[in-house]
Amino acid sequence: MTFLTEKKIDFFSPSPDVSLRYCHWTRKNHPTKATVLIIPGRTEYIEKYHEVAFDLMSRDYDSVILEMRNHGLSTRPLRNTQKHYVDSFDDMVRDVDRFIDSDVIKARKRPLLLLAHSMGGHVALRYLAEKKQPPIKAAIFSAPMVGINWGKLPHWLISAFTVLGGMAPFKYMYAPSQGDYGPSNRSERTQRLLTHDRHRFEDEWKHIDKNPNLALGGITLGWLRAAVQSIQKLKSAGYVERIHTPLFIAQGQLDRVVDNAAMADLAARISTARFSVIEGAAHEILCETNDIRLNFWHQVDDFLKQSL
Secondary structure, three states, rough: OOOOOOEEEEEEEEEEEEEEEEEEEEOOOOOOOOEEEOOOHHHHHHHHHHHHHHHHHHHOOEEEEOOOOOOOOOOOOOOOOOOOOOOOHHHHHHHHHHHOOHHHHHHOOOOOOEEEHHOOOOHHHHHHHHOOOOOOOOOEEEEOOOOOOOOOOOOOHHHHHHHHHHOOOOOHOEEOOOOOOOHHHHHHHHHHHOOHHHHHHHHHHHHHHOOOHOOOEEHHHHHHHHHHHHHHHHOOOOHHHHOOEEEEEEEEEEOOEHHHHHHHHHHHOOEEEEEEEOOOOOOOEEEEEEEEHHHHHHHHHHHHHOOO
């Protein structure tokens, strides 16, 4: 399918010291049913979501893609801009809240939907749980970071890292095994963690080769601490039960990045959630092979048909 598109990239400031890049993408001279706010996952940026924006436009939705702080060309707080640091996930939840309440979104004058992946899904879940009467008609989640798959790391070690993550200068240091963006990010091992589609995996390299400022390295101990604390909020009694927005939560059957058991448990606590395991999918469902993506979008179409 081919059609003319309109694309606008600009910046939004949720606070004086933070500037977030966003992109509004729609079909030219074509009515749309709703606007979908896309909240990407960790390390992700606008350019990575071009295909998803096209998928949405083909369904008569326009999209607004918001780069989170410390991502893409949005504000990065540390001198080494490769380090992923955040003091608290509360900051990102507040960023999303202020963006949705801004004229950027209100000017669309269409129903508003959410589509969020991984860390972005975590932030979106917290927003929906904490915002009274959020103006979201329905929300779609791809492998939301409800918990982290720590592999064989013992709990006591994660606890020790969490303590260090609250202390200067340790909180600004990379967590063990983490570092700047480099060859390991393009390795076959990394691909296996994320997607079975080699071409879509390599597409990310092209964007970063064209603009190296899009690259983001590993997590800091400060980010780890903030993530653990925020995950505990999601798991606390009565927290996500406050969500009444219709949700579609998709889990990658073969996901080894996030905690799939925790995701299933959380979905069961939300009365308006539809939970689906996407067969054969790794973590990045939206960047998977054509058959896996088609399965995902068919289920999304059915969900939206029943929810809107």
